[in-house]
Amino acid sequence: MTKLHELAQLIYPNSTVTIADLEAKYPPRDLSDSAMVTRFAPSPTGFLHTGSLFASLVSYRMAKQSQGVFFVRLEDTDQKREISGSAEQLINQLHLFGVVPDESFLSGGAYGPYAQSERKFCYDTVIKELIIRGDAYPCFCSHDELTEMRYKQEALKVNPGYYGQYATCRRLTTEEMISKIQAGMTYVIRFKSHGKHENKIAISDEIRGNLELTENDQDIVIMKTDGLPTYHFAHLVDDHFMRTTHITRGEEWLPSLPIHLELFDRMNWTRPKYCHLPVIMKLEEGRRRKLSKRKDPEASVSFFLEAGYPIEGILEYLMTIANSNFEEWRIANPTLDMFDFSLTFQKMTLDGALFDIEKVQSISKEKLGAMDSKMFVSRALAYAMQYNKELLSIIESDVDYFERIIAIERGGEKPRKDYNTFMDILPVIGFMYDEYYYQWDGFVWPFQERFTKDQIHLVLQTYLQNPGLSLGEVGWFENIKELCASIGFSPSVKDYKKNKEAYLGHVGDFAEIIRIAVSKKNSTPNFFQILSILGEENVKKRIRAVQSILK
């Protein structure tokens, strides 16, 4: 046994698997050449970030479009930062958005395990081999020694880091390494770089095109003192053995790419294709900045769910920021499923996608407007059950009644669009329920100031005597015209405008007074239908109640 074998054996006495064994266990996937294997690799350290949903949507669609495979791998090697339950929540939220992995740490699959904490046997195998080849070595430098070295480098104005002459442990003899380990010193394992900082390497990113980056020359840590791998090394081993073809990840990883390329090349493994996705940005006081977990509620996918945005609204919005030609396609194909659109890496923005909450709202409004009543009601109910008890009790008090309200002006070519989110339901139609309508404390009735209390009273009294609800919508409106004319309002807005002095107001003003009295609002969905759903008795009761406060 050579000294290097002895060292490797000392560090990994129990690792008996070989790289060849792993190659056999995880053979190349049986897919066509054009099929993409992509993944989402979250760390279970908190909520699902909007940027991560975006990245996983793109990864998922690219795999599905090419009849490939999309999997979710849990990057749980930083156990101090782990938040229990967050991994399951991440997967559940992805499922809600239809991003359902073919393989994952929950469902399993042939290339598992899918949690890095369970893949130590893979990392150990590869590191053992690297040590034997002389491509990796234990480093015993303490935190203080590394800090001191950094100060020295700063003073000398040389590149910081563990490389070349500064890589002290690289120069230890294998015997020295062995005896330090035997003496119980703690250590990490570093990869021995062959790169030079002066060299440039040409690489091609699927989204960013050809790039020139500085070659890696750092002896990076690949295994931490706790025996778990760093991101760089786990990426190498996992994406190789899980046979990922396209690494779709945030552009914050682009600077580390030279490290990853050196690792793949040294192993003699085929490099995957890299696709560095734009980071989601926000405009604040005219300046772009990253959507921040700390500052921006919309950085969390839960924010949208709790506020009742429809899933398809959020997804469609993400498609618009994913590909610059999506909106054009949508205009040409208004009724097609959004996933009939083929995403491409070429049409991805390069300089950060700008997140526009107003646009999410307007797309969501379209989606909610286009839903049929049954679907709307069942989705509203599901939302209310999880997030909005007040809405739930309203809906459950009489589901039919709720559905009749929701059905007003729904369907047809130009459906009414009242709601950006399910949370808007109560503010828009709460007045249809007595418990909201009769909350009058401090309420300021939005009647036009030019009408006196007496005039308002008179309008209400006139209507009360003949509500006309049995006449049908056209008959009802004809009746309103006659009623208004009987007390000095013009049944024609045009005539009123020609000769304002001759009238108290016009038919619209007359109807508005009734609308406000019945709904507390000066705009509602189709008023005749509102009145019909409320029913004549209820309408009269409300009008009388308003009259009583006008006295």
Ligand code: GLU
């Ligand atoms: N766990 C890494 C992250 O959350 C994954 C990056 C990658 O996709 O490779 O940023």
